[in-house]
Amino acid sequence: MSLLNKFIKVGITVDNVIFGFDDEQLKVLLIKRGEEPYINNWALPGYFVKDDEDIADAAKRVLKELTNLQNVYLEQVETFGDVHRHPSGRVITVAYYSLIKIQSYESQLQVGSIAQTARWFSLSEIEDLAFDHQKILDSCVKRLKLRVQSRPIxxxxxxxxxxxxxxxxxxxxxxxxxxxxxxxxxxxxxxxxxxxxxxxxxxxxxxxxxxxxxxxxxxxxxxxQGKGYIFDLKEHKRKPSKVNGVHS
Amino acid sequence: MSLLNKFIKVGITVDNVIFGFDDEQLKVLLIKRGEEPYINNWALPGYFVKDDEDIADAAKRVLKELTNLQNVYLEQVETFGDVHRHPSGRVITVAYYSLIKIQSYESQLQVGSIAQTARWFSLSEIEDLAFDHQKILDSCVKRLKLRVQSRPIxxxxxxxxxxxxxxxxxxxxxxxxxxxxxxxxxxxxxxxxxxxxxxxxxxxxxxxxxxxxxxxxxxxxxxxQGKGYIFDLKEHKRKPSKVNGVHS
DNA sequence: AAATTTATTGCTAAATAGACACTAAATCGG
DNA sequence: CCGATTTAGTGTCTATTTAGCAATAAATTT
CATH class of the missing domain: 1.10.10.10 (Winged helix-like DNA-binding domain superfamily/Winged helix DNA-binding domain)
Incomplete structure (x- = not known):
């Protein structure tokens, strides 16, 4: 079948921006890679999609294996597929974000996982992510900010x-x-x-x-009932006093 | 390199919902497929992504080859990758929509194109699209409705x-x-x-x-200047008379 | 010139958003 | 035990925004 000529050998991955909130800050769960490329680099948790696996299922699998959580809010955000985004070949990744209750998280790291360790980071701490993961993260953060205004998530x-x-x-x-x-x-x-x-x-x-x-x-x-629902939280202009909110 | 073991042979496609407006209705440009599968079926215009081509470039190529238009508004919407969405094998598609000035459209159908013909459809006319294209279309229409309220597109x-x-x-x-x-x-x-x-x-x-x-x-x-801009067009409850807007 | 069609314009009432400050209930430390 | 500390909880008034509404203007057609 001539169609198959157009198939290419690529890596399809999902990357998952897992958000949590610890009553102080918005956090993201990152893994420290235990494999090349970018070994020892912090990165978004992600997996290769199996050839008999729906993409959304792969995203759920990432979450399950890292956190042992299921049935959590998960939303596809954007697909990144530039030719050179991955140093080892053509890898196309579908980015998801998920929202979990940070209190229910316990590390479930498996031996043989691609990750050495996992840890929660606040957004401002994050730097030098592997691959184009910073771009992916930014995209998911932006989406979260949007969504939070239109759905009670x-x-x-x-x-x-x-x-x-x-x-x-x-x-x-x-x-x-x-x-x-x-x-x-x-x-x-x-x-x-x-x-x-x-x-x-x-x-x-x-x-x-x-x-x-x-x-x-x-x-x-x-x-x-199709009732429109807008969770529209407008900005509040605080009095221009006590500007510094830094903890002592 | 063990990474490559995880690569799979798949088709990566882009499908493009091309919107136009003819002063009467919102239209979508569909093609009639000239190839199996779904030969003679109406479908969204789409192509396989080449192995040295960025995904966004592939989306632009679809548009260029069908309409000869460049530099038009193009936005990625969602990626569809269920295992069985394509009858001939694993094909993952990244959906885009684009907005063009329908007046500047002239058919550019090439001999040897996957399309026999192309034609503008109003949304209500569309039925029996190939593959999961109805789902893709719905997703893009939904996105357009959203976007139109937050950007002057x-x-x-x-x-x-x-x-x-x-x-x-x-x-x-x-x-x-x-x-x-x-x-x-x-x-x-x-x-x-x-x-x-x-x-x-x-x-x-x-x-x-x-x-x-x-x-x-x-x-x-x-x-x-980072000035928030909301193009917020609320509903107007017309007087409950002259409800039928059907043309004579 | 009368009929038809669409363009253009402002006011008012109702609803919503936004600013604002004091009292209440618990713990902690002396 | 009592005063200090910390966060919870609550209502009103004003300014802004939204929404409903109708009469005149400028062109073509008959």
Whole structure:
């Protein structure tokens, strides 16, 4: 069949930007490569797609083998296929990002994995990634910032029970902005997508906050009804005092 | 090199959803396949990526060979790589869409092309596309609807000189909504992205409209200054009369 | 010149967004 | 135990934005 003449021998990979949130910063899970090329370099976790494997399944496999997590939010972002992006030959990679609850992460590194180690990095720490992984990361970060405004995916990064302050801080971190507390709460609660659990935080050295849960049932209903939903978090111009937010 | 063991023999293709606008409807350029599989079926124009060709270049090549157009708006959307999406073997396709001025299109079909013919279809006419092309098309249409609200790309579909009514009708068509004329004009002009050419339409059997041009210079400046720009066209609830917009 | 068709323009009411500051409830340290 | 510290929680007013609405203007056609 003449079609097959047009087939080429290439590597197809998926790379996965795994995001987590530790109540302070947005983090990304990177691996230290244990193989050439770029041995000992930090890189995005990724795998070759098998010849009988759907691409989305390969992305899930990366996640499963590195974190032992399944059924997490996973979204395809962009495909990178420049001829020379990989030093060993033609490798085309499909980039995904996923959102996991960092608290549920335990390293699952296997012997024989392509990775020596894995570690969470905050975005500002990251430098000298292997291949074109910085470009891939940037693309996924950009997509996350976009998505977070049109889908209620922030909850994927928080524990099942969270406080409104945690949620606000998450959005502030992702969007790199600051938000007004009262207006944030007003808007969030108006969406009717949060269940007040009538429980309080424990073990904190201050007034404990109420715990909430995301109402995914109701969200599904809204989507099913085709109701537009915009999680539009506008910027809040803080008073130009106390500009430095550096920890002492 | 053990890496190469993981390379597989696959077809890498690009498929391109080429959009045009004929002052009435949003159109998509399809080809009638002249080869197996799906011979005589309508399909998205696409090609195999060559082994020394960047993927984005392959997408440009599709466009160039079918329309003889270059330097048009082209955006990658999604990669489809399910194992069985192509009957002849593993073929992974990267979907792009492009926006062209339909008036400048002239068929450039080459002898020996994979296409027998090419023709513009309105979205509602399209059925029974080859492969998973309907899915690809849907994905690109969805993306276009999104993008049109965050970037001034509508102009790519109009002639260089256009009237405000044409522009409004374009947006109404893409967004599948109707917009209030006065509010539309107010908002558009407030953006300061249109140059009033002080010219009038000619050859129309009614009051001629003023012609405008998109000020891409100014748009670049705004982007360079990092000024957020939202082309946010909300829905307009028309009076519930004259619901049928069918032509006589 | 009357009929037809589309272009052009502004105001007002309603809804939304945004700024803003004090009290409450817990722990901690002396 | 009480004062200091830390974070939680809450309402109002103003400015801005959005949305609805209709009459006149300029060309062609008959």
């Amino acid at each position: 922030g909850f994927e990064l928080l524990p099942p029970k969270f406080t409104l302050s945690q949620l606000q801080h998450l959005y502030e971190t992702i969007m790199e902005t600051s938000l007004d507390k009262r207006n944030f709460r007003k808007r969030l609660l108006a969406m009717n997508l949060l269940i007040d659990l009538d429980e309080l935080q424990e073990g904190v050295a201050h007034r404990p906050a109420k715990l909430y849960q995301f109402d995914s049932q109701r969200y599904k209903e809204l989507v099913a | 509508g102009f790519e579909l109009l002639p260089p000189k256009f009237t405000l009514s044409q522009l409004q009708h374009l947006y109404e068509t893409i967004m599948e909504t109707s917009l209030d004329k006065r509010n539309f004009r107010k908002r558009l002009l407030a953006m300061n992205l249109l140059i009033d050419l002080d010219e009038l339409q000619e050859g129309v059997a009614h009051r001629p409209a003023k012609l405008y041009q998109f000020d891409s210079q100014r748009y670049k400046e705004l982007v360079a």
